[in-house]
Amino acid sequence: MIRSTVEDEVARILDGLPPGAGARQAFAALGEARLFAPHYPEEYGGRGGTLADYAAVADALGDRGFADEVHLVTVQGVGCAVLYFGTEQQRRRWLPGIASGRTLAxxxxxxxxxxxxxxxxxxxxxxxxxxxxxxxxxxxxxxxxxxxxxxxxxxxxxxxxxxxxxxxxxxxxxxxxxxxxxxxxxxxxxxxxxxxxxxxxxxxxxxxxxxxxxRVLTSAAGYERAGLDYLSRGRVWLRAAEETLVAFPQLCDERRRAGLVRLEYGLQAAHELADATIAGADDFEFDYVSSAYSKYTCGEAAQAVARWVAEELLPEPVVQTRGDLVRRLRAAVAEGPELSISGNAVDLLLDTISLDPSLGEV
Ligand SMILES: Cc1cc2nc3c(=O)[nH]c(=O)nc-3n(C[C@H](O)[C@H](O)[C@H](O)COP(=O)(O)OP(=O)(O)OC[C@H]3O[C@@H](n4cnc5c(N)ncnc54)[C@H](O)[C@@H]3O)c2cc1C
The missing domain is CATH 2.40.110.10 (Butyryl-CoA Dehydrogenase, subunit A, domain 2)
Incomplete structure (x- = not known):
């Protein structure tokens, strides 16, 4: 994975929030440190950082359950459209508020x-x-x-x-x-x-x-494209699955342990692809094919976790005795299918990939 220089600072801020703090508090705390949109130029409230810095923030928010989709839509979808297609006056009007983590969009x-x-x-x-x-x-x-x-x-x-x-x-x-x-x-x-x-x-x-x-619309939607938000869901669901096996050791046989390892590697491999897409992005201009491939792969990796939870854990009667775990496992099954449609439907991602001379062949 690409390592961003802001990773530790972001973790310190988020882990230092008072207990029970919500996503909006987290956004504002990051904004105060110019870390809600660290890749924006300094004059608009960022740190002039890279997309890898943005990705580090997105990962950290998603892992802690802080509505990373709001961060994504606000900072990438709306903010970047203003940054790249707006006038100087529009940038000065909206971007500092967005970068502060207080103007959500x-x-x-x-x-x-x-x-x-x-x-x-x-x-x-x-x-x-x-x-x-x-x-x-x-x-x-x-x-x-x-x-x-x-x-x-x-x-x-x-x-x-x-x-x-x-x-x-x-x-x-x-x-x-x-x-x-x-x-x-x-x-x-x-x-x-x-x-x-x-x-x-x-x-x-x-x-x-x-x-x-x-053109602005397709870019605004495209800025979302790496698929990192899918991976954070996958990681959260995988954690719930791991905790379920710890809670019920009788379910933790070799086959299931191997299943978890496969899912973990699937998420990691998809993250490598998302990193490559982000590293290859020219400022905010994402390559269509590699971002479609990245989003597709991240969605598949996360959905594999949801599918595994549905097949391996939820049907077990003993699991039903732990309401807290069941709620988290059911969230995977409820949200998993949306990953085929949000942002860009999977058929259209495959369509884009298939048109590429080399990837399309594969
Ligand atoms: C969790 C979530 C968050 C969302 N957030 C936002 C948001 O913030 N802002 C926003 O504007 N929208 C948002 N959306 C909407 C999302 O962008 C749309 O759901 C998506 O564009 C698909 O549109 P649709 O639901 O109308 O499905 P349709 O476009 O009707 O597609 C239905 C099915 O037909 C297939 N299909 C459609 N066209 C083709 C084609 N040409 N070739 C082959 N197959 C095709 C699709 O792949 C899909 O399987 C969100 C959706 C979800 C699930």
Whole structure:
């Protein structure tokens, strides 16, 4: 694995939090040390570090169960879109807040009938007296109730093809006309639907070119791509599995011990691939094929843990006597399938990989 110079400092901060501290406290504590987004330039609240530093923070948050998906979406998805496509004024307006760990952000791209096909959106923005008027509904955001801003895609015109005419806006989620509503999820934390009803958005909230937002949108989604958040889930589930075998030594036979070792190596190997993808990224420009391969492999490695838990541990009657362990094991089974769809559906990752001249052959 790549070793980042901030790893020890991040661990010290997170392990020094008061007992019971939540993810938002963890984010703010990291932000105070300029470690929430350590790879951002110093003038925007970072340390001018590398993507390996970002990865170290993501790993540390995920391992401790601190909503690393919020870190990912805020820092990489929204923040990097502003960093790379925003104006200097926009960077100064939003990035220091994001880097402080106190301004959290949602990526508002998906709609009920526009997920993999992000150009199928029906959310629209029309010109108003002092900017734009937004109408529509975005779905599948986690922790949107924590966010004060969202990067939202909207159709601003009917371009010559369906990929043009889409524009991205950073929207203040406290604006009148915005509703953030919970949608239950199998795993506990709900999804949120964010609805826009005649929401006024100023002109200077537009990130990237008018009508040319599809490129920004694919990058914003692509910045998430290494798959590290999948691996942290896999590690958390594996820990629950290991603790179950410690609690019930009668289940800990050679076959199961070997199974755990295989899963552990699978996660480690996938991490190597994610590291290689991150190391090969040119600033924030991820190579499409290697990031698709990395995300696919990380998802598979984590899902293998969930599958093993479902087949090897949960059916055992004795395990059912420990409610705390069962809850953690069931979380793996509930969340595992989402890894095939979140960010980019697995079929599309495979599609991308298959088009590569060398990897595609494999
Ligand atoms: C945990 C989680 C978090 C999420 N967070 C966010 C978020 O923060 N912001 C956000 O905007 N969205 C978010 N999403 C939504 C996510 O991006 C979409 O679920 C994803 O893009 C897939 O879209 P869909 O659900 O509409 O499925 P669909 O696009 O309808 O796909 C359904 C099935 O059809 C397959 N399919 C679709 N098109 C093709 C094709 N061309 N070729 C082959 N197969 C195809 C897919 O692989 C899949 O198996 C999240 C989803 C999850 C599960």
């Amino acid at each position: 949602s990526l508002l791209l998906s709609e009920v009938d526009a997920g993999s096909d992000a150009a199928a959106i029906t959310t629209s923005a029309r010109e108003g007296a002092a900017g734009w008027i937004l109408n529509g509904r975005k779905c599948w955001s986690l922790h949107a109730d924590w966010s004060s801003i969202g990067l939202c895609s909207a159709r601003t015109s009917k371009g010559p093809n369906r990929y043009s005419g889409i524009t991205l806006f950073v929207v203040d989620l406290t604006s009148p006309g915005i509703t953030v509503a919970e949608r239950p999820r199998l795993l506990g934390e709900p999804y949120f639907t964010v609805s826009f009803d005649e929401v006024a958005v100023p002109d200077d909230a537009m990130v990237g070119p008018l009508g040319g937002g599809f």
